[in-house]
Amino acid sequence: MQPKEFLKKLGLKTRNQGAWTGINDITGSRRYLESFSPVDGASIGSVSVTTREQYDQVIQSAESAFKVWREMPAPKRGEIVRQYGDVLRQYKDPLGRLVSYEMGKSLQEGFGEVQEMIDICDFAVGLSRQLYGLTIHSERPHHRMYEQWHPLGVVGIISAFNFPVAVWSWNACLAWVCGDVCVWKASEKTPLCSIACQHLFQKVLKANDLPEGISCIINGDYRVGEFMTKDHRVALVSATGSTRMGRIVGQTVAARFGRSILELGGNNAIIITPSADMKIVLTGAVFGAVGTAGQRCTSTRRLIIHESIFEQVKATLAKAYPQLRIGDPLDPNNHVGPLIDKQAVENYLHSISEVKKAGGTFLVEGGVLTGAGYESGCYVKPCIAAVENHWDIVQHETFAPILYLIKYSTLDEAIALQNAVPQGLSSAIMTNNLREAERFLSVAGSDCGIANVNIGTSGAEIGGAFGGEKETGGGRESGSDAWKAYMRRQTNTINYSETVPLAQGIKFDL
Numbered sequence: 001m002q003p004k005e006f007l008k009k010l011g012l013k014t015r016n017q018g019a020w021t022g023i024n025d026i027t028g029s030r031r032y033l034e035s036f037s038p039v040d041g042a043s044i045g046s047v048s049v050t051t052r053e054q055y056d057q058v059i060q061s062a063e064s065a066f067k068v069w070r071e072m073p074a075p076k077r078g079e080i081v082r083q084y085g086d087v088l089r090q091y092k093d094p095l096g097r098l099v100s101y102e103m104g105k106s107l108q109e110g111f112g113e114v115q116e117m118i119d120i121c122d123f124a125v126g127l128s129r130q131l132y133g134l135t136i137h138s139e140r141p142h143h144r145m146y147e148q149w150h151p152l153g154v155v156g157i158i159s160a161f162n163f164p165v166a167v168w169s170w171n172a173c174l175a176w177v178c179g180d181v182c183v184w185k186a187s188e189k190t191p192l193c194s195i196a197c198q199h200l201f202q203k204v205l206k207a208n209d210l211p212e213g214i215s216c217i218i219n220g221d222y223r224v225g226e227f228m229t230k231d232h233r234v235a236l237v238s239a240t241g242s243t244r245m246g247r248i249v250g251q252t253v254a255a256r257f258g259r260s261i262l263e264l265g266g267n268n269a270i271i272i273t274p275s276a277d278m279k280i281v282l283t284g285a286v287f288g289a290v291g292t293a294g295q296r297c298t299s300t301r302r303l304i305i306h307e308s309i310f311e312q313v314k315a316t317l318a319k320a321y322p323q324l325r326i327g328d329p330l331d332p333n334n335h336v337g338p339l340i341d342k343q344a345v346e347n348y349l350h351s352i353s354e355v356k357k358a359g360g361t362f363l364v365e366g367g368v369l370t371g372a373g374y375e376s377g378c379y380v381k382p383c384i385a386a387v388e389n390h391w392d393i394v395q396h397e398t399f400a401p402i403l404y405l406i407k408y409s410t411l412d413e414a415i416a417l418q419n420a421v422p423q424g425l426s427s428a429i430m431t432n433n434l435r436e437a438e439r440f441l442s443v444a445g446s447d448c449g450i451a452n453v454n455i456g457t458s459g460a461e462i463g464g465a466f467g468g469e470k471e472t473g474g475g476r477e478s479g480s481d482a483w484k485a486y487m488r489r490q491t492n493t494i495n496y497s498e499t500v501p502l503a504q505g506i507k508f509d510l
Helices: 004-007 052-069 074-090 092-103 109-125 166-178 190-206 221-227 243-255 277-294 308-323 342-357 413-417 436-441 484-487
Strands: 032-036 042-047 135-137 142-153 154-158 181-185 215-218 234-240 259-263 268-274 302-307 361-364 382-388 402-407 426-430 449-451 487-495
Touching: 004 042, 004 092, 032 190, 042 190, 042 382, 052 154, 052 181, 052 215, 052 221, 074 109, 074 166, 074 190, 092 109, 092 190, 109 166, 142 361, 154 166, 154 221, 166 181, 166 190, 166 234, 166 484, 181 221, 190 215, 190 449, 215 221, 221 234, 234 243, 243 259, 259 449, 268 277, 268 413, 277 302, 277 308, 277 402, 277 426, 302 308, 302 413, 308 361, 308 382, 308 402, 342 361, 342 382, 342 402, 402 413, 413 436, 426 436, 484 487
Parallel strands: 154 181, 154 234, 181 215, 234 259, 268 302, 268 426, 302 402, 382 402, 426 449
Antiparallel strands: 032 042, 135 142, 142 487, 361 382
């Protein structure tokens, strides 16, 4: 089923200017946000931009729904999420195709992103019976202490274009089982994916006679996002995007004593040691560098290679890159699709120019692809350059398939090079030496939130907490105990004696 057919099948209707109407997409806005596919440059459709008045209506709907949702037992909330997972299984193919067409990632990655949504639904269902607190021994006789967790309320989710559905689901599914309600502002570059997901979830809510305000969407650019970041009614804002955006969001939310989860930029490296298995290196490095056309926060940006095997790795990569098939991502034979838009292409070209100015040597040259199949102007060549780690351009994240090669002599030097960037999301080492692996994972090793051995930097599973340190923001989403960010902790003390003994032995007699 093609993307537009899928949107129509969901019951979405077109109106003037080809705009798609969505749940919580309240009519009356005279401004529209048009979605163009980077695959062929065609317009998919438009959504109305949320006005301030419409935003307030959405928040009021969410607050009203929260009063109902929070009272439902957590396992019952988990049942709603389970049903959503089943709906996603039913629509995995067309939703995955929409993701691929609107964002530009390969069809396999589009399907994989929907599978990630299904996986987090399954995780959240189990979690709904495991929102554990603690029992604490009191120092006072005949007293019992314990802690419990309560939902926060309205959770705002700001997602990026590169994962237009999965990252929202990481937040939403956990927030829902915790008893929160969600308001989602998707990237203005991929708004139709959010409308599709919203309609699918609303089917579940309607079937269970639950208020639609449990899940809401708003549309627009950063100005619509500011409605949430400045709104004291939004208890938590989870934002995924650039470090620049995260710095603004974090400061704004903190200024009103709200909570934030920030998942920001990455500048991820793989250390390749002399004992590394070159087959594993090739797969991990190439997919990490070119998957999603280099537009993942976990994309591999740097290979830090031991000097004794530097030439060998260069030759292996130089042989592999010409085999990459670049083109329509809905064609399963292609490895690499387009960048999201022409601004991303400009950033890619600028970075290549800066590398050359700094003295970098390109092993595999880049460039923009033209001709039949590349009419959108968003297709570029993955490229490789030998650089120095301290160069300014290397210190910054370019959301494009540019891979930097850096030479090292000792493991401690390699770890220092990896850590010597402002970002701290994902990292990896390729080695068959146990001591090297353990050194990399030790307190003196990687300073990133994710550290892998013999796999690449990209492709995290939902079972582990996802997030990074330093300018990556410090937030955690998805698995492990990331659920605690969506709840408030409460300590309770119960006195079942006939007196009122005070803590610390304080006496207060009347």
